[in-house]
């Protein structure tokens with residue numbers, strides 16, 4: 001993907017795909033790669049409403065977390081847990097399905113952090129995320145795109161955080177294939193989902209939610225070649241971590 005004009009920083013003006021020549025708008029620094037998509041349904045439809053995006057971080061997220069886990073898990077503790085698992089990235093870090101990009105903003109404040117990119121499919125969430133990043137003076141690059149496809153070159157990313165949103169992805173196998181492709185060797189993937197309910201999985205699917213068990217996630221992440229699977233169960237949430245294997249060093253004698 002290249003800018004149509006010869007410029008180092010793109011604030012307005014399209015990006016053009018060097019392969020298919022399709023053009024994608026950039027407005028106020030946000031590149032929008034969602035050209036055509038099915039109308040959102042289930043819970044996602046709500047997450048695309050501006051008033052939901054505006055109240056998400058302050059009211060909705062804390063209320064949902066408290067209701068589901070029945071305990072307060074303060075945001076800084078949650079961030080520190082993710083941060084400790086992401087390692088020391090040496091290439092851009094992606095906040096995948098970022099919502100209002102609360103964790104991208106926090107990552108961007110870390111010293112020696114490479115570029116932080118925040119990606120979400122919801123226009124309303126991205127708009128709110130941009131406004132909050134501006135207010136916090138945080139330097140974050142925003143992309144509107146729809147997972148499971150990830151619009152990054154092979155081995156371009158140093159780490160990927162997908163907080164509270166793995167269960168929104170219907171095709172996790174495809175997403176994990178993309179994660180294995182775009183991560184650099186040694187790059188880590190950290191995600192949270194919620195555990196499948198004992199009954200009524202169909203209802204969750206109808207709401208556009210796909211909770212998965214530890215065994216399913218471990219199997220799917222291993223199948224795409226990621227290693228070092230670890231997990232933490234914080235009912236009803238499940239945190240998983242895996243990483244792209246480092247290349248073996250061959251010494252010549």
Ligand SMILES: C[S@@+](CC[C@H](N)C(=O)[O-])C[C@H]1O[C@@H](n2cnc3c(N)ncnc32)[C@H](O)[C@@H]1O
Pocket residue numbers: 044047048061096097098099100101102119120121122125145146147148162163164165168169
């Ligand atoms: C519950 S919010 C989580 C946001 C944030 N990561 C957090 O921890 O608060 C889920 C987010 O995932 C986004 N999302 C859902 N499906 C997506 C997809 N296929 N591609 C990109 N973003 C998606 C939604 O728009 C929403 O902003």
